[in-house]
Amino acid sequence: MSQPLLEARDLTKNYGTVEALRGASFTAYPGEVVSLIGDNGAGKSTLVKCLSGVEQPTGGTLTFDGEPLILNSPNDARGLGIETVFQDLAVAPDLDPAANMFLGREILKPGVLGFLGVLDKKAMRRQATEHFTRFGATLQSIDVPIAALSGGQRQSVAVARSVAWASKLVFMDEPTAALGVLQRERVLDVIKRVRDEGIAVVLISHNMPEVLSVSDRVEVLRLGRRVARFKASETSVEELVGAMTGALTQEDAA
Amino acid sequence: MIEDKTTLSAVPGEPRTSLLKRLTSANTLWIGLVLLVLVATFGAIRPDAIFQVTTLQFLLAETAVLLVLSVGMTFVIITSGIDLSVGSVLVFASVASAMAMNSVSGGDATNAGWGVIAFGLLVAVVSGAAWGLLNGLLISRAKIPALIVTLGSFGAAQGAALLLNNGSNVSGIPDRLNRTFGSGTYLGIPNIVIVAAVVTALGALLLSTTRFGRYTYAVGSNEEAARRVGISVRGHLTKVYLLAGTLAGLAGFMGNAFFRVAVVTGHETDNLNAIAAVVLGGTSIFGGMGSVLGTVFGVFIPAVLEKGLVIIGVKEFWQPIAVAIVLVAAVWLDQTRRRARNQR
Numbered sequence: 001m002s003q004p005l006l007e008a009r010d011l012t013k014n015y016g017t018v019e020a021l022r023g024a025s026f027t028a029y030p031g032e033v034v035s036l037i038g039d040n041g042a043g044k045s046t047l048v049k050c051l052s053g054v055e056q057p058t059g060g061t062l063t064f065d066g067e068p069l070i071l072n073s074p075n076d077a078r079g080l081g082i083e084t085v086f087q088d089l090a091v092a093p094d095l096d097p098a099a100n101m102f103l104g105r106e107i108l109k110p111g112v113l114g115f116l117g118v119l120d121k122k123a124m125r126r127q128a129t130e131h132f133t134r135f136g137a138t139l140q141s142i143d144v145p146i147a148a149l150s151g152g153q154r155q156s157v158a159v160a161r162s163v164a165w166a167s168k169l170v171f172m173d174e175p176t177a178a179l180g181v182l183q184r185e186r187v188l189d190v191i192k193r194v195r196d197e198g199i200a201v202v203l204i205s206h207n208m209p210e211v212l213s214v215s216d217r218v219e220v221l222r223l224g225r226r227v228a229r230f231k232a233s234e235t236s237v238e239e240l241v242g243a244m245t246g247a248l249t250q251e252d253a254a
Numbered sequence: 255m256i257e258d259k260t261t262l263s264a265v266p267g268e269p270r271t272s273l274l275k276r277l278t279s280a281n282t283l284w285i286g287l288v289l290l291v292l293v294a295t296f297g298a299i300r301p302d303a304i305f306q307v308t309t310l311q312f313l314l315a316e317t318a319v320l321l322v323l324s325v326g327m328t329f330v331i332i333t334s335g336i337d338l339s340v341g342s343v344l345v346f347a348s349v350a351s352a353m354a355m356n357s358v359s360g361g362d363a364t365n366a367g368w369g370v371i372a373f374g375l376l377v378a379v380v381s382g383a384a385w386g387l388l389n390g391l392l393i394s395r396a397k398i399p400a401l402i403v404t405l406g407s408f409g410a411a412q413g414a415a416l417l418l419n420n421g422s423n424v425s426g427i428p429d430r431l432n433r434t435f436g437s438g439t440y441l442g443i444p445n446i447v448i449v450a451a452v453v454t455a456l457g458a459l460l461l462s463t464t465r466f467g468r469y470t471y472a473v474g475s476n477e478e479a480a481r482r483v484g485i486s487v488r489g490h491l492t493k494v495y496l497l498a499g500t501l502a503g504l505a506g507f508m509g510n511a512f513f514r515v516a517v518v519t520g521h522e523t524d525n526l527n528a529i530a531a532v533v534l535g536g537t538s539i540f541g542g543m544g545s546v547l548g549t550v551f552g553v554f555i556p557a558v559l560e561k562g563l564v565i566i567g568v569k570e571f572w573q574p575i576a577v578a579i580v581l582v583a584a585v586w587l588d589q590t591r592r593r594a595r596n597q598r
Contacts, residue, residue, distance in 0.1 A: 092475035094542030104483030
C-alpha cells in the first residue's frame with residue numbers, strides 16, 4: 001500500500017490514574033474508509049480526540065504525510081484538512097444551519113464592512129444551501145435554529161459541515177447512532193462519496209454490518225491498544241467481535 | 255408544466271421562511287406590541303398628560319442611562335452570563351470622572367472647557383473598562399462563575415467609589431457639559447437620549463451583523479461547540495464583559511451630565527433593572543438568543559408603567575408588582591418554548 005496519510009504509534013493517554021490509551025497505534029491511508037471499532041471503554045473516543053487535536057496524548061508519536069506531527073489544538077488539525085464529526089455533534093442549537101456550517105469560518109463582506117467584521121450572511125446561506133443539497137441533507141428551511149430540526153437533520157448538518165471543510169481526513173464518531181434507516185443510508189452514502197473525492201474517512205461505529213458494508217479496512221482497539229487489523233472484504237462479523245472481546249488477537253497488530 | 259412545478263418544490267432552492275413568519279415567531283414583536291398597548295392604554299386614559307412633550311422628554315432622558323447599561327447586559331446575557339456589577343461600576347466611573355475633572359481644574363470644574371470634559375469622559379470610560387476587564391478575566395481565565403465574580407465587583411466597585419471621595423457625592427460637574435448633554439435638546443429630543451440611541455444602534459449592529467455578534471450567540475448557545483470550531487471562547491467572554499464595563503463607564507458619565515453631580519447612591523438596583531429589561535425584551539437567560547431591539551422595549555416597559563400609573567392616579571407601588579409579573583411570565587414562556595423545541 002501507499003504511504004500512510006496519518007499514523008499514530010504507541011499513543012498513551014492518562015486521565016489521572018486512568019489509562020485510556022496504553023500504547024495505541026492507528027493508521028489511515030489516503031482515500032480509504034477505515035473503521036475503528038472496539039468495545040465500550042476501549043479508548044476509541046480518546047484516540048480520536050488525540051488524533052483531532054482536542055486532547056494531547058501523554059506519550060507516543062504522530063506522523064502525517066510522512067512528517068512528524070504535533071497537534072496542540074483542533075485548529076492545528078483543521079489547518080491540515082482534518083475535520084471531526086463528534087458523537088455529541090457540537091453544534092450551536094440556537095444558530096441556523098448556515099451559521100453552524102460557517103461557525104469559526106465566517107465569510108465577511110468585501111471592503112470596509114468586512115474590515116469591521118460585518119458578515120456576508122447571504123453568501124454563507126447560498127453556499128450552505130448548495131452544500132447541503134449536494135450531500136443530501138434536505139432541510140425544509142435554512143434559517144431556523146438547529147434545535148428546531150429533528151435529530152437526523154441535526155446529524156446531517158454536523159456531518160455536512162465537517163465534510164465541507166475536510167481536504168484530507170474526516171473522523172466520524174458514531175455518525176449514524178441516532179438515525180433512522182433512511183438517514184443512515186444517506187450518511188453512509190456521504191461517506192462513500194467523500195472517499196471517492198480522495199479524502200480518508202475514519203469511522204467509529206458499533207454497528208458491525210454497517211462497518212463491513214462501508215469500510216475498506218477495519219482496525220480493532222481493545223483496552224487502549226490496537227489488537228487487530230482487517231481488510232473489510234476478507235473478514236466477518238464473528239471475527240470482528242472476536243477481536244473486540246479478546247477471543248482473537250493478531251501478533252503483529254500493535 | 256405541472257411536473258416542472260413539483261420538481262421545483264422538491265428541490266430546496268433557497269428555502270427561506272417569509273419575513274412575516276419570521277417576525278411573528280420572534281419574541282421581539284410581541285414585546286414591542288406589549289409596549290405599544292401600554293402606551294396606547296395610558297394615552298387613551300389621559301391623552302393630555304401622556305402625550306406632552308415634557309413628559310416624553312423626561313421619560314426618555316431618565317431611561318437613557320439604563321438603556322446604555324442594558325445594551326451591554328444584552329451581550330453578557332446572550333453568552334449565558336450575568337453582570338451584577340454594572341450599577342456599581344457606573345457609580346465608580348461617575349465619581350472617578352467627576353474627581354478627575356475637578357482635579358485638573360484646580361478643585362472645581364464648574365467652569366471648565368471641552369478639554370477637561372473630554373478628559374472626564376476618557377476617565378469614565380477607561381475606569382468602566384477596567385472593571386469590565388477584571389470581571390472578564392476572572393470569569394474566563396480563573397473560571398469563577400460570573401454570578402460570583404460580578405457580585406464581588408458589585409461590592410468592590412461601590413466600596414472603591416465611596417473610598418475615592420470619602421462617601422460623599424462629587425459636585426463641580428462642568429456647566430458646559432450639563433447644558434449640552436444633560437439638559438440640551440436637538441429638535442426636541444434630549445441630547446442624552448441621542449447619545450443613548452446611537453450607542454444602542456451601534457450595539458444592535460454589532461450584535462446582529464458582525465462576527466463578534468455571531469460569536470456572542472455561539473458561545474451562549476454551546477460553548478463547547480464554539481471551542482471546537484476554533485473560536486477563542488475565553489477571549490470572547492473577556493471582550494463581552496469588557497464591553498459591558500465600558501458601557502457602564504459611559505453611562506456614569508451620562509449620569510454626571512444629567513444630574514450635575516456624581517451620586518454615590520441610588521444605583522444599587524441598576525443591575526437588576528438592566529437584567530429585567532434584557533429578559534423582558536426576549537433575550538434568553540439561558541443564552542444563545544436575544545436582541546438589542548428587544549432590550550429597548552424591555553427598558554421602556556417598566557418606565558412607561560411607572561410614569562403611566564402615576565399619571566392615571568394609580569399608586570406607583572403597583573409598578574414593581576406589574577413588572578415582576580411580566581418578567582416571570584416572560585421567562586416562563588421562554589422556558590416552555592425551549593423545552594418544546596428541544597424535545598424534537
